[in-house]
Amino acid sequence: MANKKIWHEKLYCHLGQYFLIDKLLYETKTEYHKVIIFENSNFGKIMAIDDIVQTTEKDEFIYHEMMTHIPIFSHGSIKNVLIIGGGDGGILREICKHKDIKNITMVEIDINIINLCKKYFPNHNKNAYEDSRLKLIIDDGLNFTKKTKEKFDLIISDSTDPLGCGKNLFRSEFYYNCKNCLDKNGIFVAQNGVFFLQKNETITTYKKLKKYFYDTKLYHAAIPTYYGGIMIFAWGTNNIELNKKRNLINLQSRIKSTKLDFNYYNAKIHISSFYLPQYILNALNES
Structure with a gap:
């Protein structure tokens, strides 16, 4: 160890965490x-970008499953998906499991991240980059959402933290563009x-x-x-009917039908996952 x-x-x-x-x-x-x-030895291969851990072999499945299957099964009829970021391929892998999805557009600003993850994290994508439904675009997500005329059933923003070029994917303009792309x-x-350590970021996005x-x-x-502490994901839709359909029986039926x-x-x-700890609810109510 020395x-x-x-x-x-x-x-x-x-403060922060240390890895050997x-x-x-x-x-x-x-x-x-x-x-x-x-x-x-504990987390397997780890990738950090700009001195911040992005993904590990050991627990990546939690993040990627929750980012994809929550909205997919909530909606029930996703056909066209846009991924912003996600160069490690984990989000893409999970989306590709759903055979009813017809088109997947992925916009990643740095082709080098994709190539590195194909080499060092092959289980993240599991050949999902070879899926015929995928259209890969190398561009900034803010720029793409501003210019595209396409419409999507689901947009997943799998970004880095709001530092450097990652700031663009936390701007009000980006959220407005995404709303128009949906x-x-x-x-x-x-x-x-x-949230426990990035409270202002979460409240501002909300x-x-x-x-x-x-x-x-x-x-x-x-x-x-x-x-x-717990990782927070932001959710936005103008389909108010989804709340009425979000029940255990409907979800279990949808999940069972996919055989995944x-x-x-x-x-x-x-x-x-939508039931938040009281300290988060208090902060949102006070904001």
Whole structure:
């Protein structure tokens, strides 16, 4: 251990988590990001971007299942999907499991992230990049959503934290663009950090989304990789009928019909993820 390096995540100024680097696999600075990939005995391979952990082999399934199957099974008839970011391929992998989905557009700003993850994290995508339904576009998500004329049933913003080029995917303009890109019954979801340590980020996003969506919510999952408590996901839709259909029996029926297996997601997790701890509800009510 004396010869091994310790890597410190730097998302927060005065605290953070440390990882032992068992083996350094890759480290460089791309046009957009500083990237490091290394092996750790507890989490397997880890990728950090701009000194912030993005994904690990060990627990990535929690994040990716909750970002995709919550909106897909809530809607019940997703055909056209837009992924913003998601270069590691995990979101794409989970979407590709749904054979009723017809078209998948993925917009990633940095082709290098995709290529690195194909090499070092092949189980994240499991050949999903070869799916004939996929249209891959290398562009900034804000720019794409501003210019596209396409309409989507689901938009998933799988972004980095709001630092550097990631800031664009937390701007009010981006949320407005996404609202305009959605079909009238469409759903928008986005990662929104760990509330306990990123309270302002979550509240700011929530306020912005409420300007554009009748139904704005937060849901959550416990993901060990992301330091500081439960991970928050933002939800927005103008389809108010979805609330009436969000019940256990409907979800179980939809899930059963797909014959898919999951490692984290299930109908009860789906329902319970929208029930927030009181400290979050208090903060939202006070904002």
